[in-house]
Amino acid sequence: MSHRVTVLVAVKDGLPWVREAVESVLAQTYEDFELLLVDDGSADGTAEAAEAYGDPRIRVLRNERNLGQAPSLNRGLREARGEYVARLDADDVCLPQRLERQVAVLERDPSVALVGTWMDVVDERGRLWARLRGRVGDFPELVLAILADRYPWGHPSVMFRRDVVLELGGYDETLAPSEDKDLYRRLALARHEARSIEEPLVRYRRHERQLSQEQWEVQQRHDWASQERFIAELAGEEHARRLRLLLSAGSDPEGGEDELLRRLLEGAERRLRLTAADRAKLESLLRRHLARRRRRPALRAARGLLRAWPLAPVRSVARRSRALRSLYTRLVGR
Numbered sequence: 071m072s073h074r075v076t077v078l079v080a081v082k083d084g085l086p087w088v089r090e091a092v093e094s095v096l097a098q099t100y101e102d103f104e105l106l107l108v109d110d111g112s113a114d115g116t117a118e119a120a121e122a123y124g125d126p127r128i129r130v131l132r133n134e135r136n137l138g139q140a141p142s143l144n145r146g147l148r149e150a151r152g153e154y155v156a157r158l159d160a161d162d163v164c165l166p167q168r169l170e171r172q173v174a175v176l177e178r179d180p181s182v183a184l185v186g187t188w189m190d191v192v193d194e195r196g197r198l199w200a201r202l203r204g205r206v207g208d209f210p211e212l213v214l215a216i217l218a219d220r221y222p223w224g225h226p227s228v229m230f231r232r233d234v235v236l237e238l239g240g241y242d243e244t245l246a247p248s249e250d251k252d253l254y255r256r257l258a259l260a261r262h263e264a265r266s267i268e269e270p271l272v273r274y275r276r277h278e279r280q281l282s283q284e285q286w287e288v289q290q291r292h293d294w295a296s297q298e299r300f301i302a303e304l305a306g307e308e309h310a311r312r313l314r315l316l317l318s319a320g321s322d323p324e325g326g327e328d329e330l331l332r333r334l335l336e337g338a339e340r341r342l343r344l345t346a347a348d349r350a351k352l353e354s355l356l357r358r359h360l361a362r363r364r365r366r367p368a369l370r371a372a373r374g375l376l377r378a379w380p381l382a383p384v385r386s387v388a389r390r391s392r393a394l395r396s397l398y399t400r401l402v403g404r
Contacts, residue, residue: 072151072152073102073104073127074102074103074153074154074173075104075155075156075169075173076146076150076151076152076154076156076232077095077103077105077106077155078106078146078147078155078158079091079107079146079158079159079160080108080110080146080159081108081109081110081112081116082109082111082112083113083116084112084116085115085116085119087160088116088161089119091158091159091164092107092128094163094164094166095158096123097166098164098166098170099169099170100170100173103127103152103156104127104128104129104151105125105128105129106131106150106151107128107130107131108131108133108143108145108146109131109133110133110136110137111133111136111137116160117130117132131145131149133145138246139247140241140243140246140247143240143241143249144240144241147232147235147240147241148236153232153233154173154176154230155230155231155232155235156169156228156229157227157228157250158226158272159225159274161275161277162226162273162274162275163272163273163275164271164272165270165271165272165273168187171267171269172185172187172229172267173229175265175267176229176231181262182262182265183231183234183257183263184228184229184231184254184257184264184265185228185264185265185266185267186206186222186223186227186228186229186265186266187227187267187271188201188203188222188267188269188271189201189202189224189227189270189271189272189273189274190202190270190272190273191275192273192275193277194275194277199276201270202222202223202224202274203268204221204222205222206222206264206266207265207266208263208351209258209348210351210352212254212258212263212264213258213342215254216254216255216300217317217334217356218317218359219317219318221251221254222268224272227271228250234260235253238253238256238257241253242256244292245292245293245295247292248289248290248296251293251296252292252293255297255300259303259342294314297314298314301314301334303337303341305330305333305334305336306333306337309330309334312326312330313333316331318363320362320364321364327360331353331356331360334356335352335356338352
């Protein structure tokens with residue numbers, strides 16, 4: 071049986087939160103969906119917990135062995151029955167109108183391939199920790215979000231056209247766990263539109279396992295590689311690293327900000343087929359972004375210092391306090 075939407079969850083050992091995630095999907099105001107859970111070798115009864123609902127809209131696929139999230143997501147993409155795929159993680163929660171709102175955007179504008187929503191970040195007890203906000207209302211704003219590495223959505227809040235993502239090859243498994251942002255970059259290179267819904271429709275749960283330094287290091291390394299690959303498509307491989315650092319820090323140690331920005335804009339105009347108005351808007355957005363980055367030297371210095379330290383003792387202290395965990399995340403990265 072086909073459905074308009076597949077809610078795709080890839081999970082390993084999702085207890086104790088997977089039931090709350092499942093129930094948030096079953097409570098959606100939009101009813102034409104299937105919930106496809108790809109169990110990646112759980113040993114805690116996650117798959118059984120989902121199957122126990124006895125709801126025909128729930129399908130559980132079991133990997134024969136642990137493959138990792140990106141391969142599990144790609145399996146789910148291949149076996150999904152929905153035209154649209156909505157991502158969700160087993161420790162997150164959808165608000166009731168999430169699917170309805172996102173389907174409306176995709177139905178209204180066929181040029182939009184992906185739509186994300188704002189998110190509220192909560193801790194293990196469901197207490198508000200942070201808010202993820204921002205805006206992507208047109209293509210220049212999408213390109214700015216990619217170049218600035220500042221998205222108004224998180225992976226568990228996006229919905230996309232399944233056929234478009236499959237045409238791009240699905241998720242790049244070599245870049246996990248940064249496969250989500252790599253997908254946004256490839257969508258933009260293929261000249262697909264994206265939009266943000268300026269309403270918090272997902273609650274994203276943070277917990278201590280996400281403070282793993284090993285995971286963070288891998289994520290950052292893969293994210294930087296994907297970002298430089300995107301920039302290289304616009305401005306050439308020889309300028310990709312300097313431009314990534316310029317967009318992060320707001321300045322170029324070699325003093326070539328204007329020349330780098332010119333190359334980036336000319337390449338974006340050509341590679342992304344920007345109109346003159348789109349290029350002008352992107353330039354304005356980039357200049358404002360760089361000005362803001364230059365005004366934050368203290369935060370950048372603190373972040374650089376923390377990343378240079380042995381971080382095991384820092385993490386140990388951070389785990390004792392929600393406020394300290396929040397500060398750690400802002401300075402060091404997710």
